[in-house]
Amino acid sequence: MSDLEKNAQDAVDELPPEAQEDPLYFDPEPKDGAAAHIKSFPAAPEFQEALGYPGERPENWKEVALNKMQELRGKFRSFRLFLDICVKCGSCTDKCHYYMGTSDPKNMPVARQDLLRSVYRRYFTLPGKWFPSLVGARELTEEVLDEWYTYYFQCSECRRCSVFCPYGIDTAEVTMAAREILDSVGYGMKYTNEIIGKVFKVGNNLGLPKPALESTLEDLEEEIEDDTGVKVRLPLDEPADILLVPPSADFFAEPHIDGLIGYAKVFHAAGVKWTISSYASEAANFAMFIGSYENMRRVALRIRKAAIDLGVKRIIIGECGHAWRAAYQFLNTLAGPFDFLDQNYPIPQHICEFTWDLIQQGKLRFDKSQNDHLTLTFHDSCNVARASRMGDYPGGQFDIPRNIIKAVCNNYHDMPEGTIREETLCCGGGGGLLTDDLMELRKKGGSPRMKALKHVTEEFGVNKMAAICAICKTQFSKIMPMFGYGMDDIMSVHQLVSNAIVLPGSIQEKELDGEGEEAADAAE
Amino acid sequence: MLTTVYALLFYVAFAIFVGGIAYRIWEYWNTPKPAVIPTTPAPITYAGVAWRMLKEITVFESLWKGNKWIWIFAQLFHASLWLIIIRHLRYFLEPVPELVALAQPFGKYAGLTFVLGALGLLARRMFVSRVRYISAPSDYLMLVLFLGIGLSGLGMTFVAKPDIIGVKAFFLGLMVFNWQPLPASLPLMVHLGLVALWMIIFPFSKLLHAPGVFFSPTRNMRDVPREEYHPVPWLPPIDQVEYDPPHGK
Numbered sequence: 096m097s098d099l100e101k102n103a104q105d106a107v108d109e110l111p112p113e114a115q116e117d118p119l120y121f122d123p124e125p126k127d128g129a130a131a132h133i134k135s136f137p138a139a140p141e142f143q144e145a146l147g148y149p150g151e152r153p154e155n156w157k158e159v160a161l162n163k164m165q166e167l168r169g170k171f172r173s174f175r176l177f178l179d180i181c182v183k184c185g186s187c188t189d190k191c192h193y194y195m196g197t198s199d200p201k202n203m204p205v206a207r208q209d210l211l212r213s214v215y216r217r218y219f220t221l222p223g224k225w226f227p228s229l230v231g232a233r234e235l236t237e238e239v240l241d242e243w244y245t246y247y248f249q250c251s252e253c254r255r256c257s258v259f260c261p262y263g264i265d266t267a268e269v270t271m272a273a274r275e276i277l278d279s280v281g282y283g284m285k286y287t288n289e290i291i292g293k294v295f296k297v298g299n300n301l302g303l304p305k306p307a308l309e310s311t312l313e314d315l316e317e318e319i320e321d322d323t324g325v326k327v328r329l330p331l332d333e334p335a336d337i338l339l340v341p342p343s344a345d346f347f348a349e350p351h352i353d354g355l356i357g358y359a360k361v362f363h364a365a366g367v368k369w370t371i372s373s374y375a376s377e378a379a380n381f382a383m384f385i386g387s388y389e390n391m392r393r394v395a396l397r398i399r400k401a402a403i404d405l406g407v408k409r410i411i412i413g414e415c416g417h418a419w420r421a422a423y424q425f426l427n428t429l430a431g432p433f434d435f436l437d438q439n440y441p442i443p444q445h446i447c448e449f450t451w452d453l454i455q456q457g458k459l460r461f462d463k464s465q466n467d468h469l470t471l472t473f474h475d476s477c478n479v480a481r482a483s484r485m486g487d488y489p490g491g492q493f494d495i496p497r498n499i500i501k502a503v504c505n506n507y508h509d510m511p512e513g514t515i516r517e518e519t520l521c522c523g524g525g526g527g528l529l530t531d532d533l534m535e536l537r538k539k540g541g542s543p544r545m546k547a548l549k550h551v552t553e554e555f556g557v558n559k560m561a562a563i564c565a566i567c568k569t570q571f572s573k574i575m576p577m578f579g580y581g582m583d584d585i586m587s588v589h590q591l592v593s594n595a596i597v598l599p600g601s602i603q604e605k606e607l608d609g610e611g612e613e614a615a616d617a618a619e
Numbered sequence: 620m621l622t623t624v625y626a627l628l629f630y631v632a633f634a635i636f637v638g639g640i641a642y643r644i645w646e647y648w649n650t651p652k653p654a655v656i657p658t659t660p661a662p663i664t665y666a667g668v669a670w671r672m673l674k675e676i677t678v679f680e681s682l683w684k685g686n687k688w689i690w691i692f693a694q695l696f697h698a699s700l701w702l703i704i705i706r707h708l709r710y711f712l713e714p715v716p717e718l719v720a721l722a723q724p725f726g727k728y729a730g731l732t733f734v735l736g737a738l739g740l741l742a743r744r745m746f747v748s749r750v751r752y753i754s755a756p757s758d759y760l761m762l763v764l765f766l767g768i769g770l771s772g773l774g775m776t777f778v779a780k781p782d783i784i785g786v787k788a789f790f791l792g793l794m795v796f797n798w799q800p801l802p803a804s805l806p807l808m809v810h811l812g813l814v815a816l817w818m819i820i821f822p823f824s825k826l827l828h829a830p831g832v833f834f835s836p837t838r839n840m841r842d843v844p845r846e847e848y849h850p851v852p853w854l855p856p857i858d859q860v861e862y863d864p865p866h867g868k
């Protein structure tokens with residue numbers, strides 16, 4: 096166990112007994128500064144410059160920062176409005192998993208907004224100019240800048256707070272603006288900005304070049320053939336009807352990769368021509384995390400170009416929470432219109448929408464008993480839950496993944512109310528915080544979700560949690576062992592599909608059809 | 620003298636109130652919403668958005684999900700405020716419309732629930748540490764201002780009734796620039812002074828939540844980013860973009 100992990104462990108062990116139980120527990124007495132020491136590494140100058148930001152803090156940084164704030168007020172109604180209309184009612188104060196986990200009052204959503212609002216008031220409003228202390232306005236100083244950096248990188252932009260705010264104030268919007276302001280004065284975050292640079296250079300977050308992708312996909316083809324006896328292709332850069340854009344973690348991380356195998360099997364069973372693009376081999380768009388529409392667009396345009404170059408008719412996005420938000424809410428907006436694609440399908444489409452359509456049409460055959468050793472629950476990834484939709488009705492994003500799981504598994508239970516669906520708790524590692532320097536925060540922020548999971552483990556014997564987010568999966572495989580679970584107790588939804596799917600001509604099919612009775616059972 | 624001071628005060632306050640709010644609305648209206656960002660699950664149709672908004676401004680749906688105590692006090696406060704405002708229309712309208720006359724008996728007692736709601740909110744602000752942490756002096760003063768308006772109003776309703784006819788004549792006169800004397804009464808002066816203050820600070824303070832909520836993109840947008848093209852107004856159009864070059868094998 097590293098020092099960081101140990102610190103995190105101790106912090107959780109210190110909680111009072113009721114806090115160990117209740118997923119939504121928060122300390123009634125905030126502890127000022129409790130998370131002030133948790134700070135991610137800032138980006139080196141070269142990584143800043145690659146994204147079009149200054150590498151060093153400019154002489155006149157204060158002026159630059161305030162000009163940026165003014166600029167963003169003109170560009171985003173959300174930002175301008177949210178800074179004005181918060182009434183400090185307190186409804187959001189106990190809703191952030193980072194506040195629940197750290198008790199640091201600056202992690203209360205409204206207090207997080209206030210870090211910036213106080214400066215906004217000082218420079219942009221009359222009361223703040225005339226009576227700063229009356230309205231809680233303050234000067235912009237180096238200390239304030241550091242405080243912004245610390246706490247705006249303790250927000251996963253999960254939007255949970257916005258659900259409970261009477262005006263829909265979404266702290267994520269303020270966090271994004273704050274990060275953009277920090278970047279404009281050369282104070283970016285290493286993890287996010289280095290990764291965006293890799294996408295620009297190589298095409299994906301992990302920096303996997305085409306040859307590496309090729310050999311990975313070939314390995315997977317062999318693996319599937321060994322398991323099923325069927326030659327399932329995972330094409331790269333081939334002309335096709337469908338462009339699949341998975342998060343790059345799907346190419347090598349566990350349990351992500353089993354999800355990719357699942358997509359491939361589904362495509363195979365559907366008999367469609369699909370491909371992955373080495374140029375747009377990344378669904379994730381970390382530029383969203385730093386609130387930079389320019390960089391977000393540059394990443395999104397790769398998908399557009401790949402779609403044009405490969406001549407596809409449809410775009411399908413793999414399992415990833417923020418990537419699905421980036422695709423659902425931003426792809427059309429930033430890189431559209433996609434009038435050259437087939438308009439009969441949603442643009443873009445989620446892999447779960449695709450699979451669920453096929454299941455409804457009866458085109459996929461499953462042997463559910465393959466998942467009988469598992470008792471599952473589903474973690475609603477917050478970006479999917481609160482910033483997107485699946486299917487054609489509001490809330491489809493909750494039902495479709497659950498429907499798929501229930502179609503391929505016999506044992507399923509939801510976690511407690513208030514921790515799922517639109518009120519879902521973040522895994523603790525989203526929003527660009529999935530870095531080792533923030534391990535303590537990740538563990539504390541993930542603790543509410545872990546406690547909710549414990550409930551269903553105790554009540555229903557749930558032993559696995561499924562998710563459709565690359566970041567959630569990585570985060571959980573890291574923190575679950577700290578809460579008494581195994582690192583493989585987090586699964587991809589399409590991993591479950593992959594386990595149960597019976598491909599035509601496969602070993603599984605022969606086994607099933609050989610024994611008539613069991614086949615009938617499994618097909619029901 | 621008193622009449623002149625209050626008449627001028629109300630002209631200024633009213634101008635700031637109306638002009639200020641109009642300016643803010645103009646500002647919000649003209650600031651782009653560069654992406655479709657409703658908090659989902661969100662309605663897909665305009666009717667759905669109207670319904671969501673209606674629930675938000677009448678039954679405070681999100682606040683209900685968030686915190687029942689704040690919800691109770693906020694409802695008491697705002698519902699009472701509406702009744703009080705309707706009741707006060709009688710000072711500005713001649714003849715008094717039926718609806719306003721109907722609200723009269725309720726309006727009288729709404730003053731009490733209004734004060735109760737404000738006290739509840741104040742108590743939360745003072746005694747719940749999380750809310751105390753996020754409160755600036757202005758947040759307390761705002762409630763104190765409301766309490767001042769409410770208590771002075773109650774004083775006139777139930778204790779020392781001023782010359783109501785005279786008050787009405789004063790306001791009707793104000794509206795047609797034909798000033799009538801304002802009856803001299805201490806609670807009335809306090810009451811009117813605080814109301815004028817409220818109108819003056821409205822466009823510069825969090826009171827903007829009232830018009831602002833209608834502009835909140837997370838609540839007023841339809842969830843149709845895939846169905847409808849919604850370009851970012853300040854980015855170059857798609858036919859002028861440059862793509863990253865393909866990288867080496």
Ligand code: SF4
Nearest residue numbers: 181182184185187260
């Ligand atoms: S719920 Fe909304 S209005 Fe209330 S304190 Fe939080 S951000 Fe402000």
Ligand code: SF4
Nearest residue numbers: 191250251253254256
């Ligand atoms: S967006 Fe999520 S992480 Fe950020 S303040 Fe709100 S609840 Fe906390």
Ligand code: SF4
Nearest residue numbers: 416476477522525566
């Ligand atoms: S990592 Fe998952 S749970 Fe966390 S913010 Fe992203 S989508 Fe939400």
